[in-house]
Amino acid sequence: MTGAHLLMDRIYRHQRHVYDASRKYYLLGRDRLLDGLQPPWNGRILEIGCGTARNLTAVARAHPDARLFGIDISSEMLATARRKIERHGLADRVRLARGDATRFDPAVLFGVPSFSRIFFSYTLSMIPDWEKALQQAALWLQPGGELHLVDFGGQEGLPRWFRHGLGRWLQLFHVTPRDGLRSTLPRVSAHLALVSFERPYRGYAQYAICRRLPSGR
Numbered sequence: 679m680t681g682a683h684l685l686m687d688r689i690y691r692h693q694r695h696v697y698d699a700s701r702k703y704y705l706l707g708r709d710r711l712l713d714g715l716q717p718p719w720n721g722r723i724l725e726i727g728c729g730t731a732r733n734l735t736a737v738a739r740a741h742p743d744a745r746l747f748g749i750d751i752s753s754e755m756l757a758t759a760r761r762k763i764e765r766h767g768l769a770d771r772v773r774l775a776r777g778d779a780t781r782f783d784p785a786v787l788f789g790v791p792s793f794s795r796i797f798f799s800y801t802l803s804m805i806p807d808w809e810k811a812l813q814q815a816a817l818w819l820q821p822g823g824e825l826h827l828v829d830f831g832g833q834e835g836l837p838r839w840f841r842h843g844l845g846r847w848l849q850l851f852h853v854t855p856r857d858g859l860r861s862t863l864p865r866v867s868a869h870l871a872l873v874s875f876e877r878p879y880r881g882y883a884q885y886a887i888c889r890r891l892p893s894g895r
């Protein structure tokens with residue numbers, strides 16, 4: 679067990695019970711990311727830091743042919759996610775495993791080599807070594823596959839009082855907006871190209887899509 683695992687379990691032990699109801703008001707842009715995934719037919723889709731499986735259940739409904747996978751470092755979150763997957767009758771299509779975004783092997787966790795889509799939704803801001811997490815994701819993308827990300831932005835277009843209030847609130851949950859995301863993405867892997875980058879909601883969020891080039895690993 680790592681310190682990160684224990685910290686996330688501590689944060690989410692009780693929060694997971696109110697997570698979906700409370701986060702819909704401030705994890706903005708998640709549905710936009712899900713709509714934009716547009717996976718190929720029968721594609722494998724991985725969410726890194728899947729939390730309660732709120733996103734995975736939505737993707738499973740939208741793409742009945744897709745095969746879905748989720749990893750999370752918190753056993754507490756995964757317990758809630760497993761219950762939700764069962765409740766929605768998706769246990770045969772959505773597979774979950776405990777894993778650390780900065781070092782995981784999908785062949786070991788799921789017996790599959792790679793994914794056509796990988797996404798992070800409000801997870802990079804909770805991972806201290808977030809650049810390593812991006813490198814890992816790039817490693818497990820199929821050539822032509824896409825990495826989609828949404829997370830907190832720098833809130834540059836919002837009033838100062840709002841920025842400070844939100845910043846203090848996020849610190850309570852060990853969340854740090856990744857200000858360097860835009861400049862970091864093109865450096866993550868020689869095989870990854872930045873396709874689009876936006877700062878929607880006046881900079882409240884940042885939203886990016888990268889594509890893995892059709893070259894070797």
Ligand SMILES: C[S@@+](CC[C@H](N)C(=O)[O-])C[C@H]1O[C@@H](n2cnc3c(N)ncnc32)[C@H](O)[C@@H]1O
Binds near residue numbers: 690727777778
């Ligand atoms: C803010 S929640 C987002 C959950 C979900 N992606 C969503 O959009 O609702 C962040 C999640 O990332 C997980 N997480 C944090 N650090 C992680 C790591 N190193 N590896 C995998 N998951 C991690 C947490 O346990 C938590 O479930």
